[in-house]
Amino acid sequence: MAVDRLLPTDEAYDLIALTRDFADKRLAPVADEYEKAEKYPEGLFAEMGEAGLLGLPYPVEWDGGGQPYEVYLQVLEELGARWAAVAVAVSVHGLACHPLFNFGTEEQKQQWLPDLLNGRIIGAYSLSEPQAGSDAAALTCKATAVEGGYRVNGAKAWITHGGIADVYNVFVRTGEGSKGISCLLVPRDSDGLTFGRPEEKMGLHAVPTTSATYDDALISDERLLGAEGEGLTIAFSALDSGRLGIAAVATGLAQAALDAAVDYAQERTAFGRKIIDHQGLSFLLADMAAAVDSARATYLDAARRRDAGRPYSRAAATAKLVATDAAMKVTTDAVQVLGGYGYTRDFRVERYMREAKITQIFEGTNQIQRLVIGRSLATR
Known part of the structure; x- marks a missing residue:
């Protein structure tokens, strides 16, 4: 049953209609099959990027959709009603764009943000650790400053889209206490970064959730988002x-x-x-x-x-x-x-x-x- 929505603009109504059409044709018919088989929907996120559904709440000048959050969230709701695993991954992708857009330099945004917002690359979020879930300030994954960047060592857990997403917002310890945490935008193919096998979950089977291990991974200092210590x-x-x-x-x-x-x-x-x-x-x-x-x-x-x-x-x-x-x-x-x-x-x-x-x-x-x-x- 289509929800009778109150939206702020005619454009927003058109966007919801587009979302429903896409979700009814591309998500709903295959969701049961892919969830049962625990199979990742290859190519689907590229399609969603082409349809303009991955960067909706970000400005048009950066290849986003320029939509208010109240409209973006109703798009997510429509996706969630057809396939929750995909909708969660879209939400996490939007979450992964936030640090770059709000704390990145102009040069960093020019280099990576348009590709994220139009879906050419997929982002993920890597905050939790095996011993640090709700208590984010207790994380121990460490980044040691070296010439040209950071050597990262430690483990991360519960990463939605882990091993598939192209870049990860990784929160690492660069100092002591809650003011000693920083954020790095880490590429998937970094040497020293490996992903664990997908967790055997109760639900959301089609999109993997994994751990990640950093073994002396060298991450360029151009990938530090914000200043050191701004991570939390x-x-x-x-x-x-x-x-x-x-x-x-x-x-x-x-x-x-x-x-x-x-x-x-x-x-x-x-x-x-x-x-x-x-x-x-x-x-x-x-x-x-x-x-x-x-x-x-x-x-x-x-x-x-x-x-x-x-x-x-x-x-x-x-x-x-x-x-x-x-x-x-x-x-x-x-x-x-x-x-x-x-x-x-x-x-x-x-x-x-x-x-x-x-x-x-x-x-x-x-x-x-x-x-x-x-x-x-x-x-x-």
Whole structure:
């Protein structure tokens, strides 16, 4: 069911129509097959780049789409409703462009940003480590300054698009404490960089998540984004935007589950009536719809604050918390609506339920979102 959207411009309506057409033709027909086979969709991201879907919230002069965040997020939602793994990777790609656009020099942006925004190269984000997930300041992957650059040693974990993306925002320790972390834009083919085998995940099977090991990898100093010691500032700035991306994808996932449940409830009969006509089930569906609508409204509020140049860190944390919790509940309830069929792989709702779980974990767990919100209350 197409969502009745309120968009700011005629151009935005055209963009949503283009996105739906692309997603219905290129994502929805193959998502089940590729997820089941855990097969990467070769060439798909190049197509999305050609369609202009990878750099939407960045300026036109850098080959971006020049769209406000509220429109970009609704594009992500449409993608997420067809294929969550691809939508997450698109969101991460957008997240990976943030450090370069906001902290890179003019020379760095001229060299790499257009290729990222038009999809000729794909970006990824590499912050977490095996022992440093929520506590980003505890990372230990170290970059030692040498003539012409840095020698990097250590390990990174949970990299979406790991081993496939062309460049990685890698956060490394260049000094002591929280002020001793810096950001490097690392090419995939760097000597001394190797990627682990893809993690065996509960969901999002078509796009790999891997670890990375740096063994005395030499990274040119021209790839330092921002100044030494600005790494956590860069990381957290990017994560505010990234959390909104995940909120939008989660909302799309929840919408897809709701649509599947409603379609089933209109076809299935029990006790002589369609099951949607039984009040107990219609109330469950109504709660699911309210949760989806609330998730969408919450992420759009945060996006509009971002577009207006207003503080939005708390709003982003709230959106990520509300939307991903909603996705988990709505997908679980969709399985319940379908009953035994919902527990089988013959219907997509079991996949939606598995995929929803990770949205509560990455880009900061929902416990971290509560911490962000709580701290904002304590300092107002």
